[in-house]
Amino acid sequence: MERKWWTLAAVLGLACWFFGNLYEAVVFSPNWVVDTPAQMARLDAFFVTTGPTLYFVPVTVLTCLVILILWLTDRTAYRRAAVAALALTVLNAVIVAAVVTPLFGDGGDRTLAWTWNVLNVVRMALTATTAVLLFNTFRRLDQAAVQRQLGRM
Numbered sequence: 001m002e003r004k005w006w007t008l009a010a011v012l013g014l015a016c017w018f019f020g021n022l023y024e025a026v027v028f029s030p031n032w033v034v035d036t037p038a039q040m041a042r043l044d045a046f047f048v049t050t051g052p053t054l055y056f057v058p059v060t061v062l063t064c065l066v067i068l069i070l071w072l073t074d075r076t077a078y079r080r081a082a083v084a085a086l087a088l089t090v091l092n093a094v095i096v097a098a099v100v101t102p103l104f105g106d107g108g109d110r111t112l113a114w115t116w117n118v119l120n121v122v123r124m125a126l127t128a129t130t131a132v133l134l135f136n137t138f139r140r141l142d143q144a145a146v147q148r149q150l151g152r153m
Helices: 003-032 036-046 052-073 079-105 110-152
Strands: none
Touching: 003 036, 003 052, 003 110, 036 079, 052 079, 079 110
């Protein structure tokens, strides 16, 4: 598959990631800050068979892996997107390790719930930034492909 299509696939992965975090921020998060231990226990009981991990982790890991591979193929075109994706990956690891795990593990508290809310806004901003940077790269690659096609005519 051509590099520009891998770029578009990464943009779509980032869009999925962004809207998944937006959904959590709008649907789940407001409940977390009210009676946090009870809400965490309820969600913990709710996610017995499956959970967000099954649909978030593969998309986020694959998307970041595709961005890394793209950066390795062209360090100039993908440099800014790769830096943003690296920052996004580090932030995501911090959120999971330092906030989500204790939030669900110990029944959580309001401070962790609010910390998740703030960090999630930053994560969504980084996700959107990375997607915009990659989409701009996709547009440049697509325009170059059109120019090559016109040159052949």
